[in-house]
Amino acid sequence: MNVREIMIEGVETIGEDETLETALKKSTEEGEGGSLIVERNGEVVGIVTTWDVLEEIGDRRDLRDIRVRDTMETHLVTVHTDTPVEQAAKEMVDHGIWRLPVEEAGQIVGIVSATDILTNEIRNIM
Template identity: 50%
Template sequence: MQTPASTITPGSPIVEAATRLRDEGIGSLVVERNGESVGIITESDIVAVTAEEGDTRKLTVADVMATALVTISPDANLEVAVDRLRTHGIKKLPVVEDGELVGIVTTTDISRYVPHITRPELSREPHPERRRFTRPDTLYEDDDWEFDSYGVADGIDVGDHVRFSKTLSENDIERFAEVSGDTNRLHLDAEFAEGSRFGRRIAHGTLVSGIISAALARLPGLTIYLSQELSYRGPVDIGDRVTAHCEVVEQLKENRFRLATAVDDGDGNCVVEGDAVVISDPIPDSA
């Protein structure tokens, strides 16, 4: 779990909640009244509000928050957490001990550990034994890159997972700036960056999250992006080694899947988290 969990009061303006989600780089706020957890408000709730007609800025957290709060205790095992998230169709579980909020756990947090435990609750049918794929269907590899990909024999399935690591070098930053056109001085000008909230140059957020795409390319089959939801939780230093983790958590259609995705920095801190939806096609016969 992440601790402490960020909280807000029911009477707070919805604008305050949106500002905190943005500035703190988090995806939710647990709503507390007099020390008691009474609800939760998420990025999705904020997006839904902004799409409504009228002066939504006058709304308070109480007008928007989910009051059917689903929680879990800190000593619950991961199978229970996964089952609770899936059963209630949610992505975040406040962790409560003796009536006190002590943290929060998300689908991304759990995805880093779930590959190492049995997960029958994620599928009605037993999965064939997974194997490690040592050759991805990529055009080339690099000595600096590392990956582990586990899946079934043909295509991907719920429970498959992949990890990809690389170092974000000075050359990567400069090349990404040139190719993307994102020449923000925060990434390129050390003197300028010293005056920022970070006090130093940092890697482009989109470059960091792009490591997720590199991981997906190393799943069995031909993986095609349909969507990616992301939350940026912290900066990444230039020269840091980042690791993307992807876990197939749900089959949406015959060949469409939802994945929990995350990127960790070199110290193991989660700097990007979110969900992706992909199509998994067979490798073309000509490959």
């Protein structure tokens, strides 16, 4: 099975100059939740996740004062839509991440999460 079959299609984006408060609202109101692809002038420059936001809340920082660029991950690990699910899981483990942007034809077309992979595996067992 390939990532294409279990990924969440489409991605939500946010500008790097937006606040984490805006990111949190956007990810919970508009998207599947969990992550936003960060853009600068239409180019993908990173990813910000709910984990990033939780870390700032845990540090008792005001989300209105923090820019996405200050907490986003700039080293994007991605997989292709044709990547086997097992390889995607290995990439997550190797890089200590929970979500992978999925690419096709040089564009990010979706996100696959550890939850997506685990849910798929549970369905296969049952």
